[in-house]
Amino acid sequence: MTMVIRKLCITLSLLLLYAGTLSAKQTTLRLEETTTLDGSKIKHRPGDVFKIKDGKYSSLTIKNFQGSADAPITFINSGGIAEFDSREKGNSALTISGCKHIRLTGSGDTQNRYGIRAACGKKGPHAVNVIGRSSSIEIDHIEVFGAGFAGFNVKDEPSMQHKTTRDQFTMRNIALHDNYVHDVKGEGFYIGHTFYDGYDPKKTGKPTMPHLIEGLRLYNNICKDTGCEGIQVGSASEDCEIYNNTILNSGVSPFAEYQDNGMQIGAGTQAKVYDNLIDTCPSNGFVVFGYGKVNIENNLVRNPGKSGMYINTKGGDHYLIQNNTFDSPNDDGVLIGNWKKPPATMELLNNLFILKNSKSNAIVNQNTKAKLTDKKNRTLSQSSKSQPRGVGADLKFTKIDDFEHVSFTTKAPTPFKEPEH
């Protein structure tokens, strides 16, 4: 291509981009009690903004909308709080299905940090549900104050018919940030499928493989008084970061055993997990079952009913657990369980353990096969007067007492990786 033609092409594409932006429009929606917005019937272009008028509604479904990577379609509250309460109806309050490149945000009213609220029924449904082969979805500034199950559910069940099995679909680039979830029956955030190795609930012997998530940013969220884990991530196999989240008093009414931890890094997950606060839960602060590379750094876990962190995995390349503070676990600081395949290498570096019980140990390794590097970790008894320096997470976290108004440092999220194909 000659230079002139190349220049012409660049100018043309810039012009088209400009024209695209010009043609994007703002529409104020006046919703019914129950509304389905179907992008296959509503004209829309990348960059369009749909304003959701403040008021009380039952539920909203947004389906089949397609924005673009440069110009997502935005749904935003307008004029005050838009509240979706489907507790009388028993379905999800907010559903996003079959969408790509859209943002649902409650940041439309400067008077209210959470300009969209969502609640749903006592049995079953998730308050906010992202399903139907959706990808590139951003959801922020939403308060979930009740749900029969999870506050946020982001995954499809594996189904050949609905083309949601691993060979047919990969969910990409999910960003959930600055949301507040409290008083839900299940997990605050249920992201990605739990059964990475295959799902076979009816014991047919033919498990289906759930889809993966590539590209996940979960940050600046607050979870309080959740029935199960505050955050649970599974099958998030690439480019996953979980940071600056606050989880307070999780696992208060688990529907089954082992559902009452702080944060679960589930099977099939490779993630960077940093700067989170987990305060008070009946079981372990972290449970970690991820495969591949898992980095857990600079987190504070306080008052877990069992261990600060429980690690048990069926494999994985490398675990790095460093600069964390484990304050007053009832059992041990970090417990490495005895499953058959520990990660190839595991490093525990520069963590701080503040132990309150004489029976507690900082690190317990039940796995003789685990190749563990244990360096520069420090243990203090709770009565110790010496001040920790240079180890563990910043103890400024311990001053937080008003969890509903935690302010997070504004920090641009790491961009998602470009897909390689």
Ligand SMILES: [Ca+2]
């Ligand atoms: Ca769980």
